Amino acid sequence: MGLNIALDLDQWRKWQHGRHPLRKLRAALRPAPDSGFAVAVRGDVPVVLVALDADTPTQRMSLLEPLKALGDMPAAVLAPAGLPGLRQILPGGPWREEPVRNMQLPGQLRQLSAVLAVGHYLPAGALAHAWSRQLGVKFDVVQHGLMTPHAPPLPQDAHLLAFSDADAEFWQSGRGDVTWDVVGSQLLWTAGAQGAERADGASRPVFLGQLHGAELPRSGFARAATQFCTATGAEYRPHPSETDKLSRLQHALWERRGVKIDRSGIPLAALNAPVASVFSTGVLEAAARGIPAWVTYPSPPTWLEEFWGRYGMSRWGTEPTPAPARPDLEPARAIAAIISNQVREVS
Structure with a gap:
């Protein structure tokens, strides 16, 4: 099996909106929210950009833990302007925060070597993907949840950082433009360590x-x-x-x-x-x-x-679900190593 919609993001969005007609109606009746963005920067010339669309446990684990593992590498984080306390949740630093003007790539980000996101189906990820295409740099998609056939498609020419080979093949859905590495799940790694x-x-x-x-x-x-x-x-x-x-x-x-x-x-x-x-x-x-x-x-x-x-999940009435396999290397560190290699290749 694979995705129901393997390539067309617009088609996927239409399907998603159609599943929640009342939610779509309420959104149409409400004033449009502020669609601005802010970028937090550490270092003089950032070489990696992280697109953070929400302050959720899965995005913190998938994006901010690898950022932490990158140490003091010059980096930037793109987020919705209304995300509260952005600099307070970011590892390392110091961070300086600036608004993104007219959706244009800030001049200080023109030396990027890699972009990291959970996809291009949310606003910050979509803008970061557009910038990656503009610069011709790698767009890395971190798997942050379990994969169903209803998941959004991957961006063109994306590099997927997947939980497993099975998930990578599932999300790729036969496309020839997508590459991948298996890194595991930071969320499950942390749960197992806890x-x-x-x-x-x-x-x-x-x-x-x-x-x-x-x-x-x-x-x-x-x-x-x-x-x-x-x-x-x-x-x-x-x-x-x-x-x-x-x-x-x-x-x-x-x-x-x-x-x-x-x-x-x-x-x-x-x-x-x-x-x-x-x-x-x-x-x-x-x-x-x-x-x-x-x-x-x-x-x-x-x-x-x-x-x-x-995913090896057990149905009710049988033995409980076994613990997921644990990779040898912590996923956040595996992602950081891949990003570091990409930066070195571009330098």
């Missing part, structure tokens, strides 16, 4: 919510959660994106039916109870920490069963 304070399989399980997902019908996500929570007495942990009205109504319905909603705000990395979900990365995070974890979905489509198999 371990669990307590892995008590007798604790009340937690179901990791995904009502926001576009990959499956909302009714299917809700049915899977309802069946699991009703059968096991599990708590439902909403995904951070489950803030829309429909999700809140679903949470209220579950509470009326006796399902407890976890609003503790405890970070997923600190959760020590058994977990289940449809296809959340949290299942593998838990397994990496030695916590029992499963997947479940009523009458799963073929692609979902293939997904579970590719």
